[in-house]
Amino acid sequence: MDINEVELSTTPDAEAIAALQLGDIVYLNGLLYTAREGVYTRALDEKANLPMDLPSESATNFHCSPAATIREDGSFDMGAVTATASFRFAKWLPEWMEKTGAKLIIGKGGMNSAAYKEYFVPNGAVYLSTVGYGTGALLGRGIEKVEAVHWEPELGIAQAMWVIRCKRMGPFIVASDLDGNCLFERENAKIAKNLERVYEGTRPAVLKRFGETDDREDELIG
Amino acid sequence: MIPIAVIQETAEALMDKAAIEIPEDYHNGLKAVAKVETGSLSGYVIKAMLDNYDAAKEDRCAMCGDTGTPRWYVKMGNETTIEGGPVALEAALRSATANSTKRVPLRPNRVHPLWRTDHNNNVGIGAPEIEYAYEPGGEWIDLITVHKGGLFGTDYRMLFPSDGIEGIKRFYLDTLVAFGKRGLACQPAIIGIGLGGCKDTCMVLGKRAACLRVVGSKNPDPKIAELEAEFKQLGNSIGMGAMGFVGNSMVVDCHIEVGYCHTGGMQMSMHAFCLSSRRAVARIFADSRVEYRTDPDWFTDYQRRETVGWEGVETADEATV
Numbered sequence: 036m037d038i039n040e041v042e043l044s045t046t047p048d049a050e051a052i053a054a055l056q057l058g059d060i061v062y063l064n065g066l067l068y069t070a071r072e073g074v075y076t077r078a079l080d081e082k083a084n085l086p087m088d089l090p091s092e093s094a095t096n097f098h099c100s101p102a103a104t105i106r107e108d109g110s111f112d113m114g115a116v117t118a119t120a121s122f123r124f125a126k127w128l129p130e131w132m133e134k135t136g137a138k139l140i141i142g143k144g145g146m147n148s149a150a151y152k153e154y155f156v157p158n159g160a161v162y163l164s165t166v167g168y169g170t171g172a173l174l175g176r177g178i179e180k181v182e183a184v185h186w187e188p189e190l191g192i193a194q195a196m197w198v199i200r201c202k203r204m205g206p207f208i209v210a211s212d213l214d215g216n217c218l219f220e221r222e223n224a225k226i227a228k229n230l231e232r233v234y235e236g237t238r239p240a241v242l243k244r245f246g247e248t249d250d251r252e253d254e255l256i257g
Numbered sequence: 258m259i260p261i262a263v264i265q266e267t268a269e270a271l272m273d274k275a276a277i278e279i280p281e282d283y284h285n286g287l288k289a290v291a292k293v294e295t296g297s298l299s300g301y302v303i304k305a306m307l308d309n310y311d312a313a314k315e316d317r318c319a320m321c322g323d324t325g326t327p328r329w330y331v332k333m334g335n336e337t338t339i340e341g342g343p344v345a346l347e348a349a350l351r352s353a354t355a356n357s358t359k360r361v362p363l364r365p366n367r368v369h370p371l372w373r374t375d376h377n378n379n380v381g382i383g384a385p386e387i388e389y390a391y392e393p394g395g396e397w398i399d400l401i402t403v404h405k406g407g408l409f410g411t412d413y414r415m416l417f418p419s420d421g422i423e424g425i426k427r428f429y430l431d432t433l434v435a436f437g438k439r440g441l442a443c444q445p446a447i448i449g450i451g452l453g454g455c456k457d458t459c460m461v462l463g464k465r466a467a468c469l470r471v472v473g474s475k476n477p478d479p480k481i482a483e484l485e486a487e488f489k490q491l492g493n494s495i496g497m498g499a500m501g502f503v504g505n506s507m508v509v510d511c512h513i514e515v516g517y518c519h520t521g522g523m524q525m526s527m528h529a530f531c532l533s534s535r536r537a538v539a540r541i542f543a544d545s546r547v548e549y550r551t552d553p554d555w556f557t558d559y560q561r562r563e564t565v566g567w568e569g570v571e572t573a574d575e576a577t578v
Contacts, residue, residue, distance in 0.1 A: 038301050058298060073373075102276075102319045104362040104377075112362055115313070117322030120408065120441060144439040167302045167499055168443050169532040171322035172313035191375035192365050206305055208298075208500075219439045222298075222502045229496035230434065237427035241417050251431075254438050 042203065045095035047138055052161055055209045057218040061163055062205035066182065066198060067095035067141070071119055073194030075127035077186055079134075086185035087198065090136030098124060098142030100193040102171070103181070111181040113199075115171030118143040118164070122256035129154040143168050144256060145210040145219050152215035163207040164218075170206065177204025227252045259398050261340040263545045265349035270549075271402045272327065272357030274537035276319040279310040280551040283447065283534040286472035286509040290445050294506045299498025303445070303506065306499070306532050321533040324363035325404035327354050327379050328386040330469065330555065334395025337543075350387055350400075355380045366407070388461075392559055393570055396543045401553045403468045403536045410442030410529030413460055418523050422484070425452070425525060426491065432527040433492050433507055440500030443531035445509045447472060448492065451526040454516035463526035466512040468536060469555035476513055477561070485511045499532075514556065 038060055043051055045065030055061070068087060077083045087093065098121045103113040121142030128146075131137065132154055140155070141163045155161060165174065179202040187195040210218040230251050248255075287303060294300040313320035329350050339346050355378035358365055365377040367384045379385065412432045416424050429450065436442040449467025451459045475482040489511040498504020518524055539549045559567060566572045 038297070060301075099322065100364060102322050102324050102362050102364040104359045114316075114362055115319035115322040115324070119323065144441055164500070167306045167309070167532055168440060169321040169323075170305050170309040171533075172316060172318045172320050173305065173309045174322070175316065175318050176312060191368070191373075192377050193368070193375060194373075219501055223438055225503050226496045226501075233491070233495050234427070234430060236423060237430060238420065238423035239427060240414065240424055241420050242415065244414070251434055255435050255441075256439065 043139070045093050045139065045201070046090065047094065049159055052138060052159060053213055055161055055212060057209055057212055057216060057221065059209040060205065061207045061209060062203045063095065063177070063201050063207065064203060065095070066093040066200055067097050068093055069097045069099045069101065069197040069199070070131070071098055071100060071124065071194060073190035074186065074196045075124060075131060077189065079127055079130050085135070086196065090138070093198075094136055094138040096131070096135070096137045096140050098140070101197060103192060103197070105184065105187065105192070111184065113178055113181050114175050116174045116178070117171040118168060120144045121146060121162075125150060125257070132158045132160060139163055141165065141207060145217060147254070147256065148215055148217040148220055151211045151217060155211055156213055156215045159213070161209060161213065162211040164210040166206045166208055173206070174204055177201045223252070223254065258338045258340050259541055259543060260545055261345045261349055263541055263547065264339070264346060264398070264400070265353050267539050267541055267547050268350055268353030268400055268402070269357050271400055271537040271539055272353055273361055274549070275327075275402045275404050275535040276324050276361050276363055277313050277317060278537070279320060280471070280534060280536055282471035282473060282551060283509065284310060287445060287532075290506045290509055294498055294504055296498045296502055296504030298502040299500065299504030299506060302499035302502065319361055319363060322364060323406060324366065325406045325535055326366055326384070327363070327402060327404045330388050330390070330401040330403065330553065332390045332392060332399040332401070332555070334397045335391060335393050336396040337398055339398065347387055350385065351380050354378070354385045390555070390560060392557060393567055397540050399538065399540050399553070401469065401536065401538045401555070405464070405468055405535070406443060406531050406533070410436045410446065410531070411527060413456065413524070413526045415456070416523040416525050417521065420523060426488075428525055429488060429527065430491070430495070433495060434497070436529065437495070437497045437507055438501045442529040443533070444529065445499060445506045446529035446531050447534055448488070448508050448511045449528040449530065450488070450511065450513045451524070452513060452515045453518035453524055455518070456524060458516055459524035460526045462514045462516050463528045465555060466514040467528040467530040469553040470512045471552045472510040474512065477558075481513050481515065485513050488513070
């Protein structure tokens, strides 16, 4: 299978998003911002005013906290950037997308297809996953400039909202499409066919645990 | 006596190395995996990771943005003394952790579990962890830093003797499949398995098996070494590769370490040391000479000893006879 590579703006138009296929590799140009627990809590639960004009400045939300430091003169030193697991932000994302018009959600691990169908597709948004989750140095090369950091005094470096101007930042991989299909679920389904054979000859533990699933086709993310 | 300034200087250099330079054994292990990976998406991911290691070294930049939770393993020869004593040693390691967090930079991951207070330096209550071991003879100190990722890929279960090897395999597969989906474990990984001990020591053993043994090393018990090889093969036959895509690369290597346990139990822990297997090692001698290496060489015959005493070392029992 050939891997298809595309360049995309962080404020992409509807046609560009519609053209993306599961498994495509994406490189980004433009402004993006980072947002994890602290940003959603502050913006949505505590109703703080957003420090940027969204989505006109950026429609790209990166579930990330960079390896960065703020120098004494207020400038920034940012090296590696890597995504963090997105499923933990599911409770905030629908409201966030509605409020900010985010079209590209970038992170680790993706969401499930129910989430894609429920609030990604109606917002015309797709999910991009970082590659391998550890290509921090490669992504770091795509940083043209760290434009700002918001809410750092309140949230700390790891949870603050970083605003990054990127130039051909990538690789990212397209993990959902405008039909709500999920790349990871597609792959899981292929792998599931093999699981019974792999488990052959193993034995369930004599002492059971209160568990939420024994179905190996299930996933742990909610 | 080992000068404290040399300890801190070496510790800072190790923090940088761990974050930036993939250890050679893991690098070679992943290159070997890349050659046999048949899944196209999984193969693409592994190739990107190999490119990323080069980029990190060239740019002197952390290889992954999540720089884990830095910790220290310290080992000393029996005759070692440290300028300022163990309290000065711990202060030096805490300083090195804080300074390097700002300098590299690392992500300041360490926060209070409830109040989420972040000192922005990876230092806090109980952080970084510092664990100790000793070896007979010699005046030297080994400093090992490991910056393992912290959230996914690890589990513990109390198994029992009647569960047998088949039960161990089941829990091994359960953990790989559960955390392998969507690549949450950041595989291909070095899988460490702890068997036995008590619950806490079982977790410690498994973590050390993942983080303190190099790819290609074998347990000295030939039957355990056979299990390691079998488990590696089993993990790679799930049909899953990098990021949980179809493939055959979950396990770069499988390491099993054991400890004597309660007669009724067979504790098991699983740990995954990820695509950014961050570890760095140095030995400092009394004359301030520093030797850097990548093999922690933690599990020596002495660490795995089964006997009461140790050859050539007189016990108090013997001394009073």
